[in-house]
Amino acid sequence: MNDTKKPGLYVHIPFCRSKCPYCGFYSVPSTSLVPRWLEALQKEIIHYKDRFDRFDSLYLGGGTPTCLDVGSLRKIMETLFDHFDFAADTEMTIEANPGDLSEENIIALKDIGFNRISLGVQAFDDRTLSFLGRTHTALEAEKALKNLRSFGFENIGLDLIYGYEGQTVKAWKNTLEKALSFQPEHLSCYELTFEKRTLFSRWKEKGIIKPLTEKELSTLFPTTSEFLQDHGYIHYEISNFAREMTYASRHNQKYWRHIPYLGLGPSAHSFQDSTRWWNVRSIRAYCKALESGEAPIEEHESLTKEQFILESISLGSRTREGFDLNEIPPDTLSTENLSKLQDAGFIRIQDNRVIPTQTGFLMADHLPLLLV
Amino acid sequence: MTNIRNFSIIAHIDHGKSTLADRLIQKAGLVEDRDFRDQVLDTMDIERERGITIKTQSVTLPYVSRDGREFELNLIDTPGHVDFSYEVSRALASCEGVLLLVDASQGVEAQTLANLYAAMEHDLEIIPVINKIDLPSADIDRVKEEIEADLGLDSDQAILCSAKEGTGVDDVLEAVINQIPPPSGHSDGPLTALIFDAHYDPFRGTVVSCRVFTGHIRPGDTLRLMSTGGTYKVEEVGLFRLPREPKDELKAGEVGYIIAGIKTVGDTRIGDTITLDTDPAPDPLPGFKEVKPVVFSSIYPISTEDYQNLTDALEKYKLNDAALIYQKDSSAALGLGFRCGFLGLLHLEIVQERLEREYGQSIIMTVPTVEYHFTLTNGDTLSVDNPLYYPDPVTIEKAMEPYIRASILIPERYMGVVMDLGLERRGVNSKFNYPTPGRIEVQFDLPLAEVIYDFYDRLKTVTQGYGSFDYDLLDYRAGDVAKVDILLNGEKVDALSQIVHKERARTRALQACERLKEEIPRHMFKIAVQGAIGGTIISRTTIPPFRKDVTAKCYGGDISRKRKLLEKQKKGKKRMKMIGSVTLPQSAFVAVLKSEGK
Ligand SMILES: Nc1nc2c(ncn2[C@@H]2O[C@H](COP(=O)(O)OP(=O)(O)OP(=O)(O)O)[C@@H](O)[C@H]2O)c(=O)[nH]1
Ligand code: SF4
Ligand SMILES: [Mg+2]
Numbered sequence: 001m002n003d004t005k006k007p008g009l010y011v012h013i014p015f016c017r018s019k020c021p022y023c024g025f026y027s028v029p030s031t032s033l034v035p036r037w038l039e040a041l042q043k044e045i046i047h048y049k050d051r052f053d054r055f056d057s058l059y060l061g062g063g064t065p066t067c068l069d070v071g072s073l074r075k076i077m078e079t080l081f082d083h084f085d086f087a088a089d090t091e092m093t094i095e096a097n098p099g100d101l102s103e104e105n106i107i108a109l110k111d112i113g114f115n116r117i118s119l120g121v122q123a124f125d126d127r128t129l130s131f132l133g134r135t136h137t138a139l140e141a142e143k144a145l146k147n148l149r150s151f152g153f154e155n156i157g158l159d160l161i162y163g164y165e166g167q168t169v170k171a172w173k174n175t176l177e178k179a180l181s182f183q184p185e186h187l188s189c190y191e192l193t194f195e196k197r198t199l200f201s202r203w204k205e206k207g208i209i210k211p212l213t214e215k216e217l218s219t220l221f222p223t224t225s226e227f228l229q230d231h232g233y234i235h236y237e238i239s240n241f242a243r244e245m246t247y248a249s250r251h252n253q254k255y256w257r258h259i260p261y262l263g264l265g266p267s268a269h270s271f272q273d274s275t276r277w278w279n280v281r282s283i284r285a286y287c288k289a290l291e292s293g294e295a296p297i298e299e300h301e302s303l304t305k306e307q308f309i310l311e312s313i314s315l316g317s318r319t320r321e322g323f324d325l326n327e328i329p330p331d332t333l334s335t336e337n338l339s340k341l342q343d344a345g346f347i348r349i350q351d352n353r354v355i356p357t358q359t360g361f362l363m364a365d366h367l368p369l370l371l372v
Numbered sequence: 373m374t375n376i377r378n379f380s381i382i383a384h385i386d387h388g389k390s391t392l393a394d395r396l397i398q399k400a401g402l403v404e405d406r407d408f409r410d411q412v413l414d415t416m417d418i419e420r421e422r423g424i425t426i427k428t429q430s431v432t433l434p435y436v437s438r439d440g441r442e443f444e445l446n447l448i449d450t451p452g453h454v455d456f457s458y459e460v461s462r463a464l465a466s467c468e469g470v471l472l473l474v475d476a477s478q479g480v481e482a483q484t485l486a487n488l489y490a491a492m493e494h495d496l497e498i499i500p501v502i503n504k505i506d507l508p509s510a511d512i513d514r515v516k517e518e519i520e521a522d523l524g525l526d527s528d529q530a531i532l533c534s535a536k537e538g539t540g541v542d543d544v545l546e547a548v549i550n551q552i553p554p555p556s557g558h559s560d561g562p563l564t565a566l567i568f569d570a571h572y573d574p575f576r577g578t579v580v581s582c583r584v585f586t587g588h589i590r591p592g593d594t595l596r597l598m599s600t601g602g603t604y605k606v607e608e609v610g611l612f613r614l615p616r617e618p619k620d621e622l623k624a625g626e627v628g629y630i631i632a633g634i635k636t637v638g639d640t641r642i643g644d645t646i647t648l649d650t651d652p653a654p655d656p657l658p659g660f661k662e663v664k665p666v667v668f669s670s671i672y673p674i675s676t677e678d679y680q681n682l683t684d685a686l687e688k689y690k691l692n693d694a695a696l697i698y699q700k701d702s703s704a705a706l707g708l709g710f711r712c713g714f715l716g717l718l719h720l721e722i723v724q725e726r727l728e729r730e731y732g733q734s735i736i737m738t739v740p741t742v743e744y745h746f747t748l749t750n751g752d753t754l755s756v757d758n759p760l761y762y763p764d765p766v767t768i769e770k771a772m773e774p775y776i777r778a779s780i781l782i783p784e785r786y787m788g789v790v791m792d793l794g795l796e797r798r799g800v801n802s803k804f805n806y807p808t809p810g811r812i813e814v815q816f817d818l819p820l821a822e823v824i825y826d827f828y829d830r831l832k833t834v835t836q837g838y839g840s841f842d843y844d845l846l847d848y849r850a851g852d853v854a855k856v857d858i859l860l861n862g863e864k865v866d867a868l869s870q871i872v873h874k875e876r877a878r879t880r881a882l883q884a885c886e887r888l889k890e891e892i893p894r895h896m897f898k899i900a901v902q903g904a905i906g907g908t909i910i911s912r913t914t915i916p917p918f919r920k921d922v923t924a925k926c927y928g929g930d931i932s933r934k935r936k937l938l939e940k941q942k943k944g945k946k947r948m949k950m951i952g953s954v955t956l957p958q959s960a961f962v963a964v965l966k967s968e969g970k
Contacts, residue, residue: 191924218919239924255931269932276932301932310942311935318926340953344896363896365934366921369941370896 012265024195157186322355385452455716466583469497469552482842555625563587665713672709
């Protein structure tokens with residue numbers, strides 16, 4: 001099931017058809033550098049050969065992996081299989097853009113070996129989609145979802161965005177309802193955030209777009225949670241819901257549990273033996289480094305015991321697993337606040353684990369500050 | 373000894389003392405030109421950041437006169453701001469003369485006069501120097517008139533100088549050697565050396581700055597501190613030379629330093645006389661006048677465990693700031709701390725900043741207050757400089773508060789707004805002087821309490837920075853006062869209480885609530901902020917809880933980023949104070965004193 005300690009493998013595909021104005025991920029809206037980047041990626045794969053144990057999750061994210069042609073995707077996967085070891089039941093996810101999922105492509109993705117699709121639907125009406133700068137239409141998304149099912153994908157995840165100006169609770173519920181009609185195994189519902197250096201954040205500063213108030217947002221969050229739970233989904237992380245825990249993203253959970261992962265591609269992060277390192281955030285710099293035989297790493301950090309614990313608490317505050325009190329040295333935690341937070345209904349303690357409640361989720365960034 | 377001259381440079385703030393000192397130091401070739409920086413004697417970071425002198429600094433300069441004689445000049449640069457006048461008065465005790473600087477465009481100002489009087493009290497030779505003559509707005513004739521009329525000095529004697537451009541600096545030096553008498557006193561008699569300053573050196577212990585009046589002192593001697601009788605072996609003596617320069621001996625007439633393994637900080641007292649154990653002087657030197665603090669506030673460590681640290685830090689700090697007065701204090705909200713007396717608000721601010729920067733202390737300062745005098749119904753009288761000890765209101769027969777004579781110098785066009793400000797602050801007895809065309813000096817009698825309540829900020833605002841402000845303490849007058857308490861979620865926070873004029877109580881309480889609302893970060897629960905007199909709530913506001921504090925995504929890299937943010941927030945939290953379940957930032961304690969937000 002999900003409770004493995006095996007490492008996960010991530011490949012960051014830094015290309016998109018166009019840049020969405022809210023997106024803070026590293027990607028460029030042009031595919032001209034794809035050939036050079038592919039070469040460099042091969043080198044990076046070889047560089048990490050034998051440095052990680054057998055993986056049991058593989059995640060192609062981005063960017064938009066599906067804006068590569070099928071041949072390139074196949075090539076990447078073959079090289080990975082050649083150089084790394086994968087468990088038989090490896091979860092193999094690819095992030096896909098609905099506009100890229102023609103029937104042929106869906107067949108090809110299945111053939112290449114992907115067994116999980118994370119589909120960037122975001123919304124089910126064209127006005128919102130164009131506000132978000134998405135290149136696909138609602139109809140394309142619906143078609144893609146149907147086709148994925150009919151060509152045999154049994155683990156489909158769907159990304160949605162909420163919390164933009166003008167969105168009512170009712171409209172959001174309609175979106176969720178529509179999403180549920182496809183019976184996805186997994187749902188990610190992200191509140192729109194104004195990431196630094198994005199167009200949206202600039203527009204927000206200039207007053208061109210107005211974020212929802214804290215009050216409105218704090219209504220949408222529980223609405224989402226309750227609505228999806230009513231329909232049988234498990235709210236297992238702030239923004240993530242699974243129909244059953246077997247469908248919770250095995251790969252993403254590794255990030256939250258301090259399980260090792262290797263990230264390839266520009267801006268990708270890796271973690272192993274309490275060390276985290278991340279690649280440069282530039283395709284050119286990434287390629288240059290690898291072309292001259294160097295690792296394209298921007299920075300390393302070794303977590304101290306203290307930092308490790310702080311992360312465990314912070315990450316645990318975001319999942320229904322919470323964090324294990326046995327792993328926290330007793331003097332680091334404020335027991336007084338622990339019981340206060342418990343009384344106030346932000347957390348509960350079960351089997352010696354601290355588990356955030358629904359209201360606790362809403363305060364996830366703040367809980368660690370009160371606890372340590 | 374005839375070749376020694378000891379003098380201070382004194383003036384109103386900003387008239388160019390430190391800049392003139394720069395020129396004198398450069399003339400002496402004490403610092404290589406390429407290593408030179410402006411106001412080289414302003415060595416503290418705060419001095420450089422604020423562009424003002426806070427500490428007096430001594431430096432010994434070699435000088436060869438026009439007629440070829442060699443001199444040793446002990447120059448003491450002094451601060452001009454009224455809050456540091458105690459520094460000046462102590463420096464003067466080591467001198468035979470002063471250079472009294474007057475800005476050629478500003479003319480004689482309040483501290484010019486105050487410092488002149490201080491120099492006259494010490495019977496010093498006074499050399500008037502008109503500085504900044506390079507300024508286009510310089511008006512030498514007018515300033516000469518002021519020197520005659522206001523200072524009563526001979527304006528023909530005034531040296532014209534531009535410290536900035538270096539003109540007249542040679543004349544200044546010649547005047548120093550020709551007009552200021554050499555120190556008197558014999559090098560052979562018993563040692564008397566006056567401690568006028570000190571500082572703590574973590575490697576050497578206490579470094580004492582002193583002026584030797586009689587006798588001499590050498591390394592290896594055993595010195596005796598006359599007030600305590602404590603004896604110490606002298607390790608090193610020397611001159612202040614940027615930096616220190618050891619010497620074989622300090623003898624009568626010289627200004628220098630002594631290091632003598634005085635490890636117990638409290639043993640050194642500014643104003644004490646040093647003598648030799650083997651041949652003690654019969655009587656100590658007169659020492660200094662006691663400082664009379666006018667503003668009071670308490671200092672507490674943010675974390676109660678740091679009380680001992682703070683105690684040590686204050687003791688060391690006090691060595692270098694004789695004007696700070698303190699004694700133990702305690703508050704229900706903040707634990708053990710110190711009640712401190714300051715010479716003014718700037719002094720208070722500097723103490724806070726230096727304790728934090730130089731001694732790494734995280735401290736909270738409570739609302740500054742003045743000293744009130746109460747007559748109680750049973751006939752007793754009571755002085756209260758701390759709201760904690762405010763008497764039961766029903767027992768108060770009469771309350772008195774300190775008044776000052778404020779003098780505000782402004783361009784004429786601001787007269788209206790300054791009058792309004794004066795009246796708003798209960799000013800009485802206004803009087804006008806017209807020192808020069810276009811400028812006006814407004815004088816008021818003002819309750820000192822009104823001045824410490826952000827008066828200076830307001831003055832700067834209403835006069836767009838053109839107002840200069842000075843004051844003298846006058847007397848105590850009747851005033852109707854009350855104590856305003858602040859309650860957070862119903863709990864009284866004693867450290868936020870303030871004593872205010874009754875007429876003001878409601879407005880102040882309201883403002884305090886509003887300021888606190890701005891300063892206190894939102895919590896996970898609602899916080900009620902209330903102002904009260906006795907049991908009566910006179911103002912209230914609430915800080916709503918935050919409903920949501922969560923970011924949607926947290927993938928791979930965000931984990932490091934997020935942790936770093938948390939670490940930063942955690943650090944910030946360490947600098948806050950828990951009062952009950954409410955976390956208060958340091959700034960909250962002084963914020964209640966401000967009438968407007970930032
Ligand atoms: N134009 C001109 N400016 C001068 C002259 N002397 C000093 N200044 C400027 O006046 C300002 C104040 O000079 P300081 O030497 O710091 O004044 P100060 O008297 O030491 O001030 P405090 O120590 O704070 O009392 C600085 O900006 C100097 O550059 C001068 O002769 N001409
Ligand atoms: S949201 Fe996805 S498709 Fe849009 S720019 Fe970001 S990575 Fe590319
Ligand atoms: Mg100065």
